[in-house]
Amino acid sequence: MxxxxxxxxxxxxxxxxxxxxxxxxxxxxxxxxxxxxxxxxxxxxxxxxxxxxxxxxxxxxxxxxxxxxxxxxxxxxxxxxxxxxxxxxxxxxxxxxxxxxxxxxxxxxxxxxxxxxxxxxxxxxxxxxxxxxxxxxxxxxxxxxxxxxxxxxxxxxxxxxxQRPGAPDLFPEAHREEMTELDKVVFKDVNNGVYRCGFAGSQEAYEKAYAQLFGRLDWLSARLEQQRYLIGDTITESDIRLFTTLVRFDAVYHGHFKCNRTKLTEMPVLWAYARDLFQTPGFGDTVDFDHIKRHYYQVHTDINPTGIVPCGPELEGWLSPHGREALGGRPFGDGTPPGPPRADEVVPPAHTPYAA
Known part of the structure; x- marks a missing residue:
């Protein structure tokens, strides 16, 4: 499949x-x-x-x-x-x-x-x-x-x-049908939804995408309020899909793409969920906020003609306690966490909150 x-x-x-x-x-x-x-x-x-x-x-x-x-x-x-x-x-x-x-x-x-x-x-x-x-x-x-x-x-x-010994099962057989259906709506309304807001060519198209984006984020918040991960009690590929949008939300999508009803930091469940994943080995240690901001603000000259890259937001909050472990779950299931990143793949210290 x-x-x-x-x-x-x-x-x-x-x-x-x-x-x-x-x-x-x-x-x-x-x-x-x-x-x-x-x-x-x-x-x-x-x-x-x-x-x-x-x-x-x-x-x-x-x-x-x-x-x-x-x-x-x-x-x-x-x-x-x-x-x-x-x-x-x-x-x-x-x-x-x-x-x-x-x-x-x-x-x-x-x-x-x-x-x-x-x-x-x-x-x-x-x-x-x-x-x-x-x-x-x-x-x-x-x-x-x-x-x-x-x-x-x-x-x-x-x-x-x-694969390494202890590699997690990111596509668990028992949840594949549910993952497929969830991934479709997350792609449409969230992963691609932020782009549908940012690159909309009319007010009507923008407002439609905006409503679908935040409606889906509210739906995801309700889903994650009582469970640590999107599917089952372990990290799956569905969590990876959502994380890569959430981690960019306040840095670029909120302002640059006009997804500005609320910041991620103002959505308590999703903010805690995103921090939980960010602090999980293999997630936050791959994120380069400098590259993220430079790409969106310097490449999209039709949206940001000056090419000015904003200084914020501050990154320290990504390492603050999230409390999601109280919901249980086993991040890697029967597997184990990955080791540290290779020396030649470490994100530059100035581009990540892990610098501290």
């Missing part, structure tokens, strides 16, 4: 702005191009790409919520050695994400300046968004896939032989 059902849309409206994958349809309503590269990396190599530790490179940006989901999952499953990671800079232009964090502005393994080069190596003149996360085959320099929900599913299942 695939978790990629929410990538099946075939909307082809006119593209607008510099945000890769951003589209606006008639009436001003934002929609997202979800036509991803369908190739999979599998244990049996049936698509021509077998699971081979060290062969592939996971290209991400810590600014991107969709890439952050895969970064977190990779940490939780202990796939750092099997699937090395390249971190692109937090900003991009209309063409591509770039490797400006690396010496000479080139990824040291792929030898390229722009992720676009890996897409074009396989699909000359590729016309869709040059998106992250993407997995590149280092033997050819060609992109394999950018289908992030399928990547998540495959890391959990096709890469199982290379």
């Amino acid at each position: 695939s978790k990629a059902a929410d990538t099946a849309a075939e909307n082809r409206p006119e593209q607008a702005g510099t945000e890769q994958g951003r589209y606006v349809i008639a009436g001003g309503e934002f929609t997202r191009d979800q036509r991803y590269i369908a190739t999979r990396i599998t244990a049996d190599g049936r698509d021509g790409y077998p699971v081979e530790p060290g062969r592939y490179r996971l290209v991400v940006s810590r600014a991107c919520p969709w890439a952050s989901r895969v970064i977190i999952q990779r940490r939780l499953l202990g796939l750092e050695e099997a699937l090395p990671m390249a971190v692109a800079g937090p900003t991009h232009d209309a063409r591509s994400w770039t490797f400006d964090l690396d010496p000479d502005g080139r990824d040291p393994v792929l030898g390229i300046e722009r992720l676009q080069e890996a897409y074009f190596a396989r699909f000359p003149g590729y016309e869709r968004g040059i998106t992250v996360p993407a997995i590149v085959d280092t033997t050819t320099g060609q992109v394999v896939t950018n289908n992030y929900p399928q990547i998540e599913w495959d890391l959990a299942h096709e890469w199982r032989a290379h």
Whole structure:
């Protein structure tokens, strides 16, 4: 059973702005191009790409919520050695994400300046968004896939032989049907809902998205009031999906995307839930608030033409007590927490509350 059902849309409206994958349809309503590269990396190599530790490179940006989901999952499953990671800079232009964090502005393994080069190596003149996360085959320099929900599913299942001992089950069989239904509404109203607010092209479209976003956040608050996690008593992929939106909420979505009914810090249940996950190994230690803010405020020049990046909010609250352990639950189920991040993947101290 695939978790990629929410990538099946075939909307082809006119593209607008510099945000890769951003589209606006008639009436001003934002929609997202979800036509991803369908190739999979599998244990049996049936698509021509077998699971081979060290062969592939996971290209991400810590600014991107969709890439952050895969970064977190990779940490939780202990796939750092099997699937090395390249971190692109937090900003991009209309063409591509770039490797400006690396010496000479080139990824040291792929030898390229722009992720676009890996897409074009396989699909000359590729016309869709040059998106992250993407997995590149280092033997050819060609992109394999950018289908992030399928990547998540495959890391959990096709890469199982290379996971760390004690890796958690993020897709528990007993809850998959419930997860699928929950993930659909969270994607529509929350993960993509903040974008539908921020990139709305009309007042009507904005107000519709705004109402759906906060209606769903209220619904999630009620759901989480008496249970520690979204599904069952352990962390699942559904929690990862929600976390990557919540962790960006006050820093960018509240002001930049006009999602301003209330801040996350003013929604007690969701704020405690988000802090609980942030303080769980594998979550907060992957978050780079500097990259997040620089991306949204500097790339979206149609929304923020000055490119000024706000100084706040303060980050210390992310490490404050949350009290959610009183609800019980076992974060990793029968598994164990991941160890500390690799030395070469530690978030710069100035970009995280863990600096203290």
